[in-house]
Amino acid sequence: MNDLHNETSPYLLQHANNPVHWKAWNQKSLDFAKENDKLIIVSVGYSACHWCHVMEHETFEDSEAAAVMNQNFVSIKVDREERPDIDAVYMKAVQIMTGRGGWPMNVVCLPDGRPVWGGTYFRKGEWMDTLQQLQQLYRSNPEKMIDYAEKLHHGINSISLVHKQEDAEQFDSSTLANLVEKWKKSFDWEFGGYSRAPKFMMPSNYSFLLRYAYQKKDNQLLEFVNLTLTKMAYGGLFDTIDGGFSRYSVDMKWHVPHFEKMLYDNGQLVSLYSDAYKLTKNPLYKEVIEKTLTFISKELTNRDGGFYSALDADSLTVDNHLEEGAFYVWTKEELKAILKEDFELFSIIFNINEFGFWEEGNYVLIQTESLEEIASQYKKDSSELHRKKHEWENLLYTEREKRKKPRLDDKCLTSWNALMLKGFVDAYKALGNKDYLNKALQNASFITENLWAPEGNLLHSHNDGKNTINAYLEDYCFVIDAFISLYEATLDEKWLHHSKQLADYCFDHFYDTTTDFFSFTSDIDAELITKHYELEDNVIPASNSVMANNLYKLAIYFDNPYYESTAQKMLGHILPNIDYPSAFSNWLHAFLNFSDENRELAVCGEQALANILILQKDYLPNIVFSGNDKPSELPFLKSRFEEGKNLYYVCQNKTCDLPSENLELTLQSLKF
Template sequence: MNKLQHQVSPYLLQHQHNPVHWQPWGQEALQQAKDEDKLILVSIGYAACHWCHVMEKECFENQEVADLMNQHFINIKVDREERPDVDMIYMDAIQQMGLSGGWPLNVFLMPSQKPFYGGTYFPKAKWMNILSSVQNAFVEHRAELEASAEGFANAISDHASLFHMMDLDSSPSFIPASLQIIVGNMDPVFGGMNKAPKFPLPSLLKYLESTPQKLAQHTHAYQASDVQLSRMAQGGIFDQLAGGFSRYSVDSEWFAPHFEKMLYDNGQLLEAYAAASQRSKNPLYAEVLVQTIHFLKSELLAKNGLYYASLDADSEGIEGLFYTWSFEEVNELISSLENPDFYRTYSILPNGNWEDARNILFKKEAVLNNTFKDELGLLLAERNTRIRPETDTKQILAWNAYVLSGLVSTSQALFSAEIKQDALTLADAIEKHLLKPDGTCLHQATYSGSPIVGFLDDYAATALAYIHLYLISFDKKHVEIANQIVKKATDLFESKEENFALYHYAQNMDNELIADKVEFTDSVCPSSNSMLCEALLWLGLIESQINCTMRAQQMLETVMSKAQSNPAYFSNWLRIYSQWFENPQAMIKFNHSFVMDQGLLDSLRALNCTLIPVDNLPQDKHFLVCVGNHCLAPVSTWKELQAQWKEII
């Protein structure tokens, strides 16, 4: 019997009518495998995944396939976004087997949950052969499978032995070299890492944007960032009609996206474009920010104030149908003879510029969409009559926290009180629906049965977002929330291994998992440990908590040797290290009541640095200039502050 009908995950509900006897991940299914001594098939995907839909249609909706699966396996469906801890373990296992990862992820486990084989998408005939072969091996060669599974299970737990500690105080500078490696591996024409498919990798962009000006000139960091940000804004990966970015481009030119739109990409890209907009004042970046926020609010914002997870790649069973156009469809609305500039700007061709004679709107030059506001408005109105892609209505804490940080950054870049209010409204919704008074976090706002407790990225991203909000709101409540969350994260995720500074991804009390995973590489999202490290550094500075600063430095010392050897996948770590240690930022702590009474806030903001309101300055002292973790002598007057500031800038 299929047992998915009572789930809340849109991905699991997509499979509730399959003839496969799917069960959700949990003790019931895992215990059944042991009781019946059956192999487990764990099939992992997510609602917006195109190839997940394809395999469902070809295999899981087929009675012949289902009969074979039901006879020999305990079949468990997992939404990777609902249970990223499970996905992390079995994705790592597949890679340990020397196989390519991706989704759908299909992994075969012994009744003990230990993995021995798997893969991603399989067409029907191959899938049925694999099912039969795996079952035969279980019957005829069980001892060999047990040994293989034991080996993979042992290999996927993360321990201190995987890391080599580095003494950062005595290490030579390595930030310039890391930037040169990263920029050298980027596409000089279209930006991004020099390969296809191409992912935006917002953490890498934020690292480039954080580079001090002189170092950026030497390493071409800003140039590399500008190339990518401009080309993405022009490309098919950006929805030229309604705003928002797709998850990745299948080619190297940002032309043809994989059309699913994820909340985590768009939240993070707000931060990247905001940083570039502040630096360059490029109107294209400002337009992208405005349009992306409009997309988020119009397409993904729920009534409770939180944001939904994603939009599907497919509509009416066809990938990209909602977003693409035949020449005739456009011509009926906008005459090609009377509007040649529009057709040329957006690369619209009579025979199509993509598959099946359809066109993806793609700008070859950095023209503002506002230039063709009326024409794009006609297309958008027509598109809104189409059957739209399905929405994944999960409301995930970490992803909402990315949006919160993105709104904060954008409000500063565009000097927008309205966007600042959007950030405050989202923070209130997060606090109401996903946080508990003691700092405990939920992973998502709705759930089946018992709540899904937060993972380390939920805690870390949220603490960091509330710190970012505090730095523009000056509301002590926000930093107090961040402080509570970080303290709770230490209780729940801190490794019990001696002298190991990194934190587990899943809570230590979880007994359903066969391995302790430590997320430390930065990929499409920053690693949870790097975000927690930065939150600790901020709390150390704001709250004068030396233990937070010391723990953060230990975390950096744990990963920096790995970061030097593969900088693109440690870009968030490298940015943090650069901004706090090698190229520390100048910040000003100030007595909030004094500054407000004296009307000095606008003058402080004009210094264009991080401002930190505090209430623990020495008596009669109102300003404290800090560079990283080192501070000058506190001063009393605006004139004294100006003198200090001139000395360090």
Template sequence: MSNRLANEKSPYLLQHQNNPVDWYPWSEEAFEKAKGEGKLVFLSIGYSTCHWCHVMERESFEDEGVAELLNQNFISIKVDREERPDIDNIYMSVCQALTGQGGWPLTIIMTPEKKPFFAGTYFPKTSKWGRAGLVDILQQAARKWHEEKDAVLEAAEMITQHIQHEPIGRFEGTVEDVIEQGYNYFLQAFDAKYGGFGTAPKFPTPHNLLFLMRYYQKNGVRPALGMVEKTLRSMYLGGINDHIGFGFSRYATDEKWLVPHFEKMLYDNALLALAYLEAYQATGSAFYADATRQIFSYVLRDMTSPEGGFYSAEDADSEGVEGKFYVWTPSEIIKVLGKEKGDVFCRVYDITNEGNFEGYSIPNLIAGTLQEKAGELMVNETELAKEMAIYREKLFQRREKRARPYRDDKILTAWNSLMIAALARGSSVLNDQSYLNAAQKALQFIMTHLVESNGRLMARYRDGEVAHPAYLDDYAFLTWSLLELYQATMEDEYLSQAIKWAKLTRDLFGDQARGGYFFYGSDAESLITRPKEIYDGAIPSGNSVMTWNLLQLFTATNDDNYIKPIEKQIAAFLGTVAGHPGGYSFFLTALLFAADKCAQLINVRSQNQETQMEPLHLPPDDNAASAAGNQIQEIN
């Protein structure tokens, strides 16, 4: 028997419609029921292609015993983080404050007033691996609520007050100081052996590379470009790149970029296309142009709706097994290509009997590029490349007969705008009209389906339904895409539209008193806090992109009216960025542009000299808010 989620359009919520848990979508009805019955709220946030969300569902949310525990003691709410990033943003900040980590599925326990007192990510059903079990956590939280309600309310109030604070660090230097700090951070964090930054797991984070390329372009510092080239080449050669069907997975679980977390996200591929394009512009190497074309081939073939919008993601799992769609054995290869050709392909792409992933093989070129393999095989490189292209196509057709991973077919304004920007840039850099056509068609989809009659932009389209007033990211990324289309075509209409959407962004999201932009609009649902996001995580933040947009608009129009908003935007966040510049790489890219193109802007100082707030002091160890906090680890 289905629950209330059966009436939703979100693919993630629909995946849970047959759980025995009495799920509610995020709604006032759910919170009113919690208040009326005096129950805690159990909030679970995830997304449809999240592997560990699937695991937690199978282990816990499909379990009758867990469902009984939740249904008796909690009002349970499911949220799709991709449709409601405002909710996810707020409660993820709670998880990071309490545990120092984050990830999905995100697990929150809170009062009926939406104030959280416990946070974590994935939990097994019962305690194991040194990790608290969900059953134990739920029982302890319910007991605390009934026996020590005042302590729970006090903890929830303290946590809520903490996340409502807007931390801005003290800063005494200049924009150029922050830029140099950012470059030095990446220089120190760079993995010279395998590319990327830090240790496993490794995320592409293409905006880090965009910053380094712009830094190289401005200062001529060769190591900056070297870090980019090493990273882009290593990712391309690794298993994180789908060598059979193209497109990049979300991240690699190892330092070599060999074993991916197999899900593919639209935003990663859009931003990676931009990074490979800029690498091609910086170096002239056809390697980067070809890598970009492969990304676009994947997106236009597999991730584009008939109407021109772009789908959101593809799952890591098929038939309940992570990566099953993507891995091979030598016998499978030989069955498709024949013995002689199959052996050559296996040798080139590391397909072995032992395998490199749970007894199977992920195709990769880590052991050597096609040029290097041609030398080993004593064949002509050009001929080998032609043969491999033919073999890959045959294997691709064979792979298409497998059970495909689930595809999340909702169309998000923000992520679509990123791909529009990439395709528009690609059309001019690669001189390919088809990319411009695809970008224009996707933009038309947004304007037709995701703009209400009153002009309000919306966040999500799926199956004929439009939902959720758009967030800052939607407005900022749409403006960015229009600027890219303008630069690709020099058609004034795109510039006019960019100007219009930038003004609407200011009106709906701008903080006129302190500068910066709030995450959700003044006309949207009011949550327990109204955050301003500046952290450039998996995607650049809306505030970083708006800084970029304002600078682009200033240079495109030569309108001095943009100068004060730019100065105010930089001043609002410069102290925060200076505290940890590696976390704000797209904002650093905007600062580079400011320093390079707008000399009058480079000496902006933070106007707010307030020091960073001290870290949150957790409740006592016997409180549910911290009982399992130290055992929470980032899973996704």
């Protein structure tokens, strides 16, 4: 019997009508495998995953394949977004066995959960043959399979270990400079990003590189970051019609995306483009921010202010055939019919030519030049081109809305909601749109009211009115980060106190004094086959690197040396072993926090909030902001407020200059 109809995950529910007797991951399912001495199939995917849908259609919906699985295996379906802990552990096994990873991920395990075989996508025939061979081997020679499982388990444990660096060599600014120079060799100076395909956006990488370029006055590096952000915004990766980024580009030029739109990408990218806009005032970046947040508000927000997880890569064609990108692409004939006499000009701007062609008569819109460059080249008025572009996008939007939309993953994940919350706050700081702050506050209330249990722990997922799954470190670290950012934008100290409360909970239930890092799962959760520490930054920064950055700020606000020393110990173990900096960019961000270039700023006085928002319109990544419009007991602000004065305290390492009463001079002193 298929048990997935009892679940709330949209991905698991997609499989609820398969002939496979799927079970969810829970103690009952695991106990059943042990009691009946059955091998376990762990199949991991997510709702927006194109190849997950392909394997479902080809294999899991097939009665012949299902019969093989049902007869001899306990088959467990896992939503990797609901259970990132399970995904991380078994992904390590697949990477050891095959040298690569991805989704769908399929692993066969002994009845005790230790993996013996695995990979990603399999065709029906290969899948059935392999399962039958594994079952036969387990019955005829179980010792061989158990021996392999033990060796593989040892390998998983080895790569899961955190090696403390007691006497590591010193990591300093010159070491960082050398790493950045090495990093530059992988840059694509034509289209931005890295010189490889597929291309992922990697917001944490460009957030760090933007900061480093600014603080070190590295104009070449700054040029590269702006090239990357511009080309990403021009490419089909960004939906210029309705806003929002897809997960990655399958090619070198950011042209053809893997069409799913994920909340976590868009939250981080709004923050990144907001920072870049502060520094450059590039109107393209403002357009990206505004379109993306309009998309999030319209398509990925529930009535309580929670943010949904994703839109699927696949959507239905006019023939009701599920096809990747069907909702987004255009034929030349469609565009001619919609745009009429403007088609030729539209074709120049959006490359309805060989450069913009995808496949099977379909085009994905991509710009290669700015409207100003095109206006100059074709003797057009640039303001008229901007008006035309806006008009065309509205026409295409109206037409596209008649199509069948991609499927929605409507679960709300705490970590991803926090990333998007921070995106709205950062956009508010950059653009001053009060609606963005209101949406951030609404989402913060959604998290505190629905996903923060009375016992003090967060919950990971909210869907269909149910709050499920004890939270992971990623949930705590991103909520703390978002609440600190919300404090900076409102000066409401309750957000700092919430952050401190959550950080202290992490010390109680996640911190491992033997490694000096936080484990990914809480000590109140059932253990998996190995302990997982998330250390490498990827498309989402590692939860430990985010915690290090959080603890740095909380140490300042609350004058807490333990927070500071913990962050420094974490950095001390990571930094000396960095070989490829792209996988540790958020750790490098934390390193810059502890540099001599960082400052703390207290803005005190009746106009504190208005003044601090003026300051935060500038790109000042090396400043920790704080302020009050009345006396405060917050340790960093205590005794700084003086009635009738607006004061600016610039501090470093617990030492402050005499306060200034001049906003402009204070701002100039903070800039590089």
